[in-house]
Amino acid sequence: MEPLYTLLNPAAGGGRAGRRFPAWEARLRARGVELEVQRTEGPGHARELARAARAAGRTRFLGVGGDGTSFEVVDGLLGVPGGPRPVFGSLPLGSGNSFLRDFGVLGPEAAVEAIARGVARPVDAVRAEHAGGALHFLNLLSVGFSARAGALMNRRFKPLGRRGYDLAVLLCAARMRHHAFRLRADHGDWDERPCTLLAFCNSRYTGGSMRMAPAADPTDGRLDLIRIGPLSGPRLVASFPRIFRGTHVDMPETEAGQARRVELALEGPVDCMIDGEVLSLELRALEVAPAALEVLA
Numbered sequence: 001m002e003p004l005y006t007l008l009n010p011a012a013g014g015g016r017a018g019r020r021f022p023a024w025e026a027r028l029r030a031r032g033v034e035l036e037v038q039r040t041e042g043p044g045h046a047r048e049l050a051r052a053a054r055a056a057g058r059t060r061f062l063g064v065g066g067d068g069t070s071f072e073v074v075d076g077l078l079g080v081p082g083g084p085r086p087v088f089g090s091l092p093l094g095s096g097n098s099f100l101r102d103f104g105v106l107g108p109e110a111a112v113e114a115i116a117r118g119v120a121r122p123v124d125a126v127r128a129e130h131a132g133g134a135l136h137f138l139n140l141l142s143v144g145f146s147a148r149a150g151a152l153m154n155r156r157f158k159p160l161g162r163r164g165y166d167l168a169v170l171l172c173a174a175r176m177r178h179h180a181f182r183l184r185a186d187h188g189d190w191d192e193r194p195c196t197l198l199a200f201c202n203s204r205y206t207g208g209s210m211r212m213a214p215a216a217d218p219t220d221g222r223l224d225l226i227r228i229g230p231l232s233g234p235r236l237v238a239s240f241p242r243i244f245r246g247t248h249v250d251m252p253e254t255e256a257g258q259a260r261r262v263e264l265a266l267e268g269p270v271d272c273m274i275d276g277e278v279l280s281l282e283l284r285a286l287e288v289a290p291a292a293l294e295v296l297a
Contacts, residue, residue, distance in 0.1 A: 003034035004062040004089065004115070005053050007046045007073055010039055012065030012094030014159065020093050021064055024108055028091075031116035035062065040069075050076030060087045062115065066094020067276030071137055074275075078125055078136035078292055085122070089115045089296035096276050098205040099139045102218055103297035120294035123218045126202050127289050128274070131282035139275040140206050140213070141286065143181055144197035145228075145236070147271040148172050150278045165207070169240065173233035181266065185225060185259035196236060196253070199226040200262060200286050204246075207276075214246030215256070221290040222258040229253040261287040 010018025018039075028035060040046045050061060050073045063073040070090050077086045090100055091111050103121075105111050125136050149168040157164030178194040199206070201213035201224040213224040231239070231253055242248040249256050262285065269280040 001034070001118075002058070002060050003036045004060050005050075005058045006035045006037045006062040006064060007049055007069070008037055008039050009046060009063075009065030009069040009094065012069055014095075017065045017069075017093035020108075021091075024091060024093065024112065027112055028115060031112070033116055044072065046072035047076040047079075050074075051079055054080040054083065054086060057083070059084050062089045062091060064091045064093055066092065067096035067098050067139065069094060070099065071139070071275035071277055074125065074138050074293070075136045078127075078289070079134075085291070085293055087120045087294045087296065091115070096208045098208060098276070099203050099218070100295075100297055101205045101209070102203045102216075103295070105297055114296050118296065120296050121219070122291035123293065123295045124202055124221060125289045125292035126200070126223065127287050128281070128283065129285040129287075131269075131284065135274070136289070136292070137202070137275045138218070139203050140199055140201040140273075141275075141283075142197055142199040142206070142212075142273045143270055143283075144179060144195055145172060145176075146197050146199070146206075147273040147278060148177075150273045151271045154278055170237065173237050176231070176233040176236065178230045179270075181264060181270070183262055183264045185257065185262050187261075187263075190265070194230055196228040196231045197226075198228075200224075201226060202288070206273075210243045211246030212243060213256070214249060219291075221288055222260055223262065223286060223288055225255075225257045225259060225262070227255045227257075229255070261285060 054077050063070045149172045153164045153168040180192045180194045182192045184190045201216045203218045204216045206212045216224040264283045269282045272281050
């Protein structure tokens with residue numbers, strides 16, 4: 001069997017991934033898993049390595065890091081047209097492990113078992129078209145409050161990890177803003193209502209264990225759309241824990257729906273939280289790519 005082309009982000013989790021990987025690598029090799037390890041050297045490098053390897057005919061890949069590492073690898077793989085459907089595994093040694101939670105893989109121990117077992121299942125991805133091109137993701141894309149808090153954390157509080165995000169949430173809530181993101185789902189009517197946040201979800205979890213879209217299914221060919229209408233800062237902070245339980249969808253301010261394609265008409269770039277990374281993009285459309293790759297889970 002072709003070795004897993006392994007992209008290790010040693011900086012993930014504040015450097016924890018690089019320090020912890022040798023022990024987990026030894027466990028995988030002891031289970032008979034062949035690895036070809038490449039260490040990434042900075043932002044975007046995992047994407048470049050994955051794209052080049054896929055173009056060279058490689059089909060089996062492993063991302064080692066957090067949600068951001070997985071995003072780069074998947075975007076690189078799906079940015080290469082044609083060829084057999086790639087197989088992707090993840091060893092979560094970074095700050096987040098959102099997508100695999102949908103399959104009961106809650107940490108590196110379970111991930112090693114899934115990788116060693118070698119059973120892959122087809123899953124959907126999402127293609128995001130923007131003014132500068134296109135990218136692909138597995139988990140979710142959100143705009144509004146969550147993206148602003150993520151951008152603030154990355155600028156000022158990233159070394160604090162989860163506590164840094166909590167602090168960013170409190171500061172953004174103190175300066176609450178509501179924006180309208182003009183969109184329409186599956187060629188329906190345009191929606192220009194202001195909101196606190198919008199999330200376009202392929203899977204249930206974000207930020208590790210927050211159940212942003214509790215009914216999402218990454219194999220159903222649809223995006224789950226979560227819209228939270230205008231909230232005051234105190235109301236948001238009080239209701240924020242509900243996202244971890246998935247009960248925010250029961251709030252009167254929340255709407256949930258599904259679509260295969262969403263078109264957006266924005267006046268310029270906005271902060272977008274994509275699988276743990278924050279990018280400034282002028283979004284134009286999001287569309288499900290059914291069964292775009294196979295995931296070891």
